[in-house]
Amino acid sequence: VPEQDMAGLEVLVTAGPTVEPIDAVRFISNYSSGKMGYALAADAAARGAAVTLVSGPVALEPPARVRVVPVKTAREMLAAAEEAAPRAAIAVFSAAVADYRPARPADRKLKKGVDDAALAAVELTPNPDILATVGAAKRPGQVVVGFAAETDDVAANARAKLASKHADMIVANQVGEGRAFGTDDDQVVLVTAAGDEELPLMPKRELAHAIWTRALEMR
Numbered sequence: 129v130p131e132q133d134m135a136g137l138e139v140l141v142t143a144g145p146t147v148e149p150i151d152a153v154r155f156i157s158n159y160s161s162g163k164m165g166y167a168l169a170a171d172a173a174a175r176g177a178a179v180t181l182v183s184g185p186v187a188l189e190p191p192a193r194v195r196v197v198p199v200k201t202a203r204e205m206l207a208a209a210e211e212a213a214p215r216a217a218i219a220v221f222s223a224a225v226a227d228y229r230p231a232r233p234a235d236r237k238l239k240k241g242v243d244d245a246a247l248a249a250v251e252l253t254p255n256p257d258i259l260a261t262v263g264a265a266k267r268p269g270q271v272v273v274g275f276a277a278e279t280d281d282v283a284a285n286a287r288a289k290l291a292s293k294h295a296d297m298i299v300a301n302q303v304g305e306g307r308a309f310g311t312d313d314d315q316v317v318l319v320t321a322a323g324d325e326e327l328p329l330m331p332k333r334e335l336a337h338a339i340w341t342r343a344l345e346m347r
């Protein structure tokens with residue numbers, strides 16, 4: 129049995145992609161598998177925390193002793209995160225949220241030959257930023273952790289997100305071909321006001337453990 133160093137703590141984790149409908153059969157999404165977020169939820173639960181895992185659609189088994197709130201869209205993820213956030217001592221936002229969604233999703237299948245203009249140019253509208261919304265409402269003592277998925281200038285972009293999203297820590301990972309999205313391992317930099325801590329490549333479950341340990345130190 130691992131050390132119960134999170135016993136009595138409520139935590140919130142967002143995981144997976146969001147799915148934003150274009151019509152009854154098509155959607156906009158991304159390659160997040162949920163592995164990072166599920167590893168975070170599993171590690172916190174094993175350490176005794178009461179975990180709420182707000183998850184986009186993924187093909188993973190729910191971790192033991194975790195309350196899973198399944199959602200599809202960014203707006204559903206925001207509502208579920210805002211419901212759980214006030215009780216959370218630590219909130220970690222590992223979901224890959226679609227920044228934009230189709231402005232007017234059709235409730236039927238758009239048809240080639242009939243709806244060509246609508247299919248060729250799907251108009252998009254911005255989604256709410258879940259981390260920034262919860263970060264702005266943060267109460268004293270609450271620790272908010274975001275991720276940054278970057279292809280370039282990883283640490284610098286992560287440091288900008290630390291401020292703009294009111295986060296206490298940003299887990300910065302380089303993404304791209306064969307990196308971070310869908311993989312079992314990840315290599316990250318933990319960016320905080322105190323500085324950057326570069327971690328070696330490791331399994332996501334070990335990384336999850338390191339993220340919680342660092343977040344616990346910040347309380």
Ligand code: PMT
Binds near residue numbers: 163165202259260301
């Ligand atoms: O799920 P896996 O296959 O295991 O992959 C893990 C991962 C690559 C998805 C994960 O490690 C990761 O980097 N997650 C964040 C991906 C992302 O969308 O990063 P971003 O730089 O676009 O967003 C920055 C932060 O704001 C993130 O904490 C994100 O959850 C949050 N955000 C972004 C947009 C938005 N509308 N709402 C948000 O809450």
